[in-house]
Amino acid sequence: MKIVSFIKRHKVLTAIILAIFIIAVGWPTTKKVTAKPEQNYETAKVQKEDLTDTVSASGTVQAENQVDLKFQTSGLLTWVGVKEGDQVKKWQAIASLDKRELEKNLLKTLRDYNKKRWDFEEINRVTYKDQIVTDTLKRILEKNQFDLDKAVADVEIKDLAIKLATISSPIEGIVTHIDTPVAGINITPATAVFSIANPDKMKFVANVDEADIGKVKVGQKITLILDAYPEQEIEGEVGQVAFASVATKGGGTAYPIDIYLPENKDLQFKVGMNGDLEIIISGVEDVLTIPSEAITEKDDKKFVRVIEGRQIKEVEVQTGLTTETKTQITKGLTEGETIIVRAKTK
Numbered sequence: 397m398k399i400v401s402f403i404k405r406h407k408v409l410t411a412i413i414l415a416i417f418i419i420a421v422g423w424p425t426t427k428k429v430t431a432k433p434e435q436n437y438e439t440a441k442v443q444k445e446d447l448t449d450t451v452s453a454s455g456t457v458q459a460e461n462q463v464d465l466k467f468q469t470s471g472l473l474t475w476v477g478v479k480e481g482d483q484v485k486k487w488q489a490i491a492s493l494d495k496r497e498l499e500k501n502l503l504k505t506l507r508d509y510n511k512k513r514w515d516f517e518e519i520n521r522v523t524y525k526d527q528i529v530t531d532t533l534k535r536i537l538e539k540n541q542f543d544l545d546k547a548v549a550d551v552e553i554k555d556l557a558i559k560l561a562t563i564s565s566p567i568e569g570i571v572t573h574i575d576t577p578v579a580g581i582n583i584t585p586a587t588a589v590f591s592i593a594n595p596d597k598m599k600f601v602a603n604v605d606e607a608d609i610g611k612v613k614v615g616q617k618i619t620l621i622l623d624a625y626p627e628q629e630i631e632g633e634v635g636q637v638a639f640a641s642v643a644t645k646g647g648g649t650a651y652p653i654d655i656y657l658p659e660n661k662d663l664q665f666k667v668g669m670n671g672d673l674e675i676i677i678s679g680v681e682d683v684l685t686i687p688s689e690a691i692t693e694k695d696d697k698k699f700v701r702v703i704e705g706r707q708i709k710e711v712e713v714q715t716g717l718t719t720e721t722k723t724q725i726t727k728g729l730t731e732g733e734t735i736i737v738r739a740k741t742k
Contacts, residue, residue, distance in 0.1 A: 435740075436739065436740055437703075437736045437737070437738065437739055437740060438736075438737045438738050438739075438740055439703065439734050439735060439736055439737060440686060440687050440690065440734070440735055440737050441732060441733070441734060441735075442684055442685075442686055442725065442729045442730065442731055442732060442733045442734075442735060443684070443685060443731060443732075444682055444683065444684055444685070444731055445682070445683070445685055446679065446680070446681045446682065446683075447679060447680050447683055447685055447717050447719060447722055447724050448676055448678075448679040448719070449611075449676075449677040449678045449679065449717055449718070449719045450674040450675060450676055450677060450719070451604060451608045451611055451612060451674070451675045451677055452672065452673070452674050452675075453602035453603060453604045453605070453608075453653070453672070453673055453675070454602060454603070454670070454671070454672050454673075455600055455601050455602030455603060455652075455670075455671065455673070456600070456601060456668055456669060456670055456671070457598055457599070457600055457601075457622070457657070457665050457666065457667060457668065457669040457671070458593075458598070458599055458600075458601050458667060459569070459593035459594055459595060459597070459598055459599075459667055460594070460597040460598065460599050460656070461567055461569070461593070461594040461597065462567075462569070462572070462591065462592065462593035462594065462667070463565070463566060463567060463591070463592050464589050464590070464591050465490070465563050465565065465589065465590040465591075465592065466563075466585045466586075466588060466589050466590070467493060467560070467561070467563060467583065467585050467588055468560045468585065469493070469557070469560070469561075469585070470582070470583065470584045470585065471493035471494055471561065471582070471583065472493060472494040472580070472581075472582050472583075473491065473492075473493060473494075473576060473578075473579050473580065473581050473582070473583050473588060474492060474493060474494045474495075474579050474580070475491060475492045475579055476490070476491045476574070476576070476577060476578060476579050477489060477490050477491060478490045478491075478571050478574070478590075479571065479574070479577060480571050480572065480573060480574055480577070481570065481571060482570070482571045483568075483569070483570055483571075484565045484568065484569060484570075484571060484592060485565075485568055486565065486566065486567055486568045487564050487565065487566070488564060488565050489562050489563070489564050490563050490564065490565055490571070490590055491562070491563045491588070491590060492561055492562040492563070493561040493562075493583075494561075495558055495561050501554050501557075505550045505554045508550070563590060565590075565592050567592060567594050568594060569592045569593050569594035569595065570592065570593055570594075570595055571590065571591070571592055572591045572592065572593050572667055573589070573590070573591035574589075574590055574591075575587060575588050575589045575590075576588045593667050595660055595663055595665075595666075596660060597656070597660070598656075598657045598660050598665040598667075599635070599654045599655060599656050599657055600620055600654070600655040600657060600671060600673065601652050601653070601654055601655075602652070602653055602655065602673055603642060603644060603650035603651065603652055603653075604650055604651050604652075604653055604675075605648065605649075605650055606641065606648065606649040606650060606651065609637070609650075609651045611675075611677045612634060612637055612651075612653060612675055612677075613634065613637070614633075614634050614635065614636065614637060615633055615634060616633060616634045616675050616676060616677065617631070617632075617633050617675075617676045618631070618632050618633060618634060618655055618673050618674065618675050618676065619631055619673065619674050619676075620632065620655060620671055620672070620673040621671055621672055621673075622665075622669050622670070622671035623669065623670045623671055624666075624669050625664075630657065630658070632655050632656065632657070632658075633655070634653055634654075634655065634675060635653075635654045635655060635656045636653065636654040637651065637653050638651050638652040638653065653675075655673065678717060679717075680716065680717050680724060683716065683717075683724045683725075683726075684724065684725040684726075684729060684730075684731060685722045685723065685724055685725065686700065686722070686723060686725055686729070686735055687721060687722060687723075687737050688718060688719070688720075688721060688722060688723040689737055689738060690735050690736065690737045690738075691713070691715070691723060697712055698712065698713050698714070698715060699711065699712055699713065700713050700725075700728070700729065700735050700736075701735060701736040702729070702733055702734070702735050702736075703733075703734040703735065703736065708736065711728050711729065712728055713725050713727060713728030713729055714726045714727035714728060
């Protein structure tokens, strides 16, 4: 009765003493509830399963060996020898510009060269044959030699211009794109591009987000599904990780990676096919797992709330591999226990 009387007369002091006691002792880790915890919380079972950490990315199929060909100069397109889808052999000619003006220039330059060469030989043979080589004479002979060398270079340049007026494919492959498919049009190097791809060796190029690229290494296993073959899962490995970044359509930063595809039988892999892949970063088999959301951290320690009957007990745990949704539990829980993931929303 004296204690009750003291509490009634010293309510503020009693509250302070109670608060100090709670801080010193702490709240109990086990809470007893009247209703079943499952009614108020979303729960999960501690279970054993294989856990894999992956990185996802999207991309397109490309040829390992593909080229974009264009003319070096502007001109009248007089001949196109291929169309999209045609197969071409290595060094096969595929298009050419009007060469008439170039051939006339070459002929004129050849005549100039022949005249300069004749003059050069005649002067050396007749005019300066028996003369003493003075500094003045030496300079005259050197100038004649320079003129002849220039004439030779002019011929070579005009001959090269004629050769460059025809585009030839440096690889064997399939014509995948032609900017200007018909002759009779004046073109520039920018308006006449011929794209050729070798279908024998294909690759899948995917852009990995900057936040994930640090996990990706050459040789890691992947699984790939192309939109064209949704029922076919392709297994492979990371063949190359780019050193330089690219900008994504959304303005982010990504790094391209190459996945070398299997043999291209019946040309099933085509340039531009879209797909999605998963890169297997790491994995463990037959381990205890729980939803990652169920774990809370306090004072650099990790805890999980476990349901025992009508009681909720906070248990310290140790973790291993963590993925986007699941976490491996290495200590603190046993298979089959029920844990709290989150409170139910009303």
